[in-house]
Amino acid sequence: MALTWLGEPTVDVLRAALRAVAPELADGTIVPRGLQASDDPQWCAASAEIDGRFVVKFAWARPPALRIRHQIRLLDTLRPAAPRLPLPTVVAASLDPAMLITRRAAATPFFGVRHLIAPADRPTVADDLAAVLAGLHHRDVLKAVSASMGPLPEPIMPAPTGEIRARLPPLIRSDQRDRVLTWCDRADRVLATSGRTVLVHGDFHGDNHLWDRGSLRLRLVVDWETAGPGEPEFDLRCLPGDCGIELFTATVARYERISGTTLDMNRIMAWHLRTVLGDALWRAEAGVPLPDARTPAQWFDDLDTRLTAGQLWRS
Incomplete structure (x- = not known):
């Protein structure tokens, strides 16, 4: 699957992407963290809480999109390789666009x-x-x-x-x-x-x-x-x-x-x-x-x- 990322760092663009990746969350309350433009593509990434119950990580440049892809693959591999590690619960993951949604822990x-x-x-x-x-x-x-x-x-x-x-x-x-x-x-x-x-x-x-x-x-x-x-x-x-x-x-x-x-x-x-x-x-x-x-x-x-x-x- 091709790796893509969001076109710009806005809540509206994120919500549109959620409609494709996790439509049941797209109309939720989104509270972004670190959602701001950057001159360095390396750091064009952020996260957001959705309805206080989920965390979504996303990117609007290739380098952080690659890191999200890496985390998606790694979490999938680590679960059987190290079952005792306290890993996030993945709710949805996508490469087009790069996005990882996990359940927010009460911690x-x-x-x-x-x-x-x-x-x-x-x-x-x-x-x-x-x-x-x-x-x-x-x-x-x-x-x-x-x-x-x-x-x-x-x-x-x-x-x-x-x-x-x-x-x-x-x-x-x-x-x-x-x-x-x-x-x-x-x-x-x-x-x-x-x-x-x-x-x-x-x-x-x-x-x-x-x-x-x-x-x-x-x-x-x-x-x-x-x-x-x-x-x-x-x-x-x-x-x-x-x-x-x-x-x-x-x-x-x-x-x-x-x-x-x-x-x-x-x-x-x-x-x-x-x-x-x-x-x-x-x-x-x-x-x-x-x-x-x-x-x-x-x-x-x-x-x-x-x-x-x-x-x-x-x-």
């Missing part, structure tokens, strides 16, 4: 529940995070998915250290600049060799794993459109900042027990550094506020605390 992104996690809750939360990631990273999962889908695209990488070295220093304080260079040098040394290859989610941050507010159990993992072959440490790179040091280290320990494999903390932190500083860089240059409305220099201070006081760089 909250991790960022909305992390303040509720008391010390006594950490073992259970760490166990859920570790179980999902260890299950996804099992060697048989990548083997099964590759056999069904063929060669997989690699996940989108965070900014290279060369870009961070060259462009971040003017955006932070003068006393922070030498450490950026030192950190980037160390990240380069750590990542100079390749790790083992598994299937990774590729974007496992706190908006993409959803939790039950009452029980604090993980209910759903969403946004699989950048999943592909990578090293397990890459999938844990957001956890030091999203979870805090105690929950993050508990998750690493539990992952190692469940999987019977060892994670390289230095590799996690090298990917974490590139992700945090790369995100701060592109947002500052694009005039896009950081998610917590702070500055790149403040993000740097948080990262410094995790790397030094948290002793997450290991000798």
